[in-house]
Amino acid sequence: MKIAFYGSSLLSSYWNGAATYYRGILRDLAGRGYQITFYEPDAFDRQQHRDIDPPEWARSVVYPATEEAMRGVLAEAGEADIVVKANGVGVFDRELLEGVIDQARPDALRIFWDVDAAATLDEMRADASHPVLKALPNLDMVLTYGGGPPVIDAYRGFGAADCVPVYNALDPSTHHPVDPDPRFACDLAFLGNRLPDREARVEEFFLKPAALLAERQFLIGGNGWETKGMPGNVRHRGHVYTTEHNAFNCTPLAVLNVARDSMANIGFSPATRVFEAAGAAACLITDAWEGIDLFLKPDEEVLVARDGQDVADHLASLTPERAKAIGEAALARVMAEHTYRLRGAQVDQVFKAHFARAREAA
Structure with a gap:
């Protein structure tokens, strides 16, 4: 089966935390025989900060961030058996969602894949004309990367035909234990971009402990923190490429996960960083x-x-x-229960079940 996937970026994690999630699931689906084309706009300097080259397991189409180019890639949606619009592309999100519905074949599976469900649901509650709300009657299902029962119930309450959480996970071929790297040496490290609905929690869970433990060393990685006032024992690393994540996680005594406000409030939404850290056998401290x-x-x-x-x-x-014992226990748990091989199997079954139902109905 052919999948046309319209998302933020497969090639770059720059201001794009969903990159490793896309890679893990789509790579596994490709191994199961799906032919995948990923369409991403050349926007926000992501192409200047690529983490990977175009992979063998997917056709990568990078298009100019113009309306004409966007319309051009939407025209290819009609060739696919499964058409996916992910949230948070950043440019032409409304037009892309409307376009995949209009351009998809009548027998194609139409999916909205929400990698920020809590925020999307808040927006829909506040805006009766929200594009996702308007699109739900014409979509076959919503997939999310977290949220559990609260998100399922909320999406179904808004009229989604079905809502299935497909959680973040670990790709052990890319995230695994490595030797320590002195560039990332510290007692506690945090990796995440500076975002409005995360900053206050970073102040509480990262900067406050740094101020309380002046004799300890702290390291923060991610975009946007250059202008943030911080205690003197905090170093700022800037953007950390995915190829550096293993060393970033393996070297410190512990690493910190801080959920964004919406994710923390709704729960059941482990960030990609949780599984990447566990996959590197890091000792993880997470907010509750x-x-x-x-x-x-x-x-x-x-x-x-x-x-x-x-x-x-x-x-x-x-x-x-x-710290070593906690990290090794976490690695064993995620290898047994939370790999992208298991997530890919889940998605494969969701797709097959849909088409089986469609055949029975026909």
């Missing part, structure tokens, strides 16, 4: 959110913090031996 125990066991496979004081307390009592 509902559903964490479905993915990693608190105190044994992950350390959970309710606030910045908890982060500081965890770090103050953490020994290298305990």
Whole structure:
């Protein structure tokens, strides 16, 4: 089967945290026989900060961020059996969503794949003319990368025919333990772009512990933090390419995960970074959110913090031996239950079930 996938970027993680999620799932689907074309706009300097070359397992189409070029790639949607519009492309999101519905064949599976479901649902609650809300009657299903029962119920309440969470996971071929790198040496590291709905939580869970533990060393990676005032024991690394993520996770005593406001509020939404860190056998400290125990066991496979004081307390009592034990336990858990091979199998079954139902109806 052919998949036409319209998303932010497959080739670059620059201001695009969904890149590794797309790669993990689509690479596995390609191994199952799907022919994938990924359409991404040349926008936000992503093409100047590529992490990978166009892969063998997908046809990569990078188009100029113009309306004419966008219309051109939409014209190819009619060749696919499965047409996917992901949220957060950043340019022409409304037009792309409307276009994949209009251009897809009548027998094609039409999907909206939401990698920021909590935020999208908040927008729909506030705007009766939201493009996703208007598109739901013409979509066969919504896939999300998190959210659990609250997101499923909310999307179905808005009229989605079906909503299936497909969680982030680990690709062990790209994220795995490596030797420490002195560039990332510190006691606690955090990796994430500076975003309005994340910044206050970073202040609480990262900068506050840094201020409380002046004798410890902290490292922050990601875009946008250059102008942020920080304690003197915090170093800013800037953009960290995905090829550097393993060393970034393996080197510190511990790494921190901080959910965005919307994800933390709705729960059941582990970030890609959670599985990347666990895959590198890092000792992970995460802010508290509902559903964490479905993915990693608190105190044994992950350390959970309710606030910045908890982060500081965890770090103050953490020994290298305990950090190593937690990281190794997390790696074993995600290898057994949370790989993209398993997520790909899930998506494959979702697709096959849809077409089986369509054949029966016909």
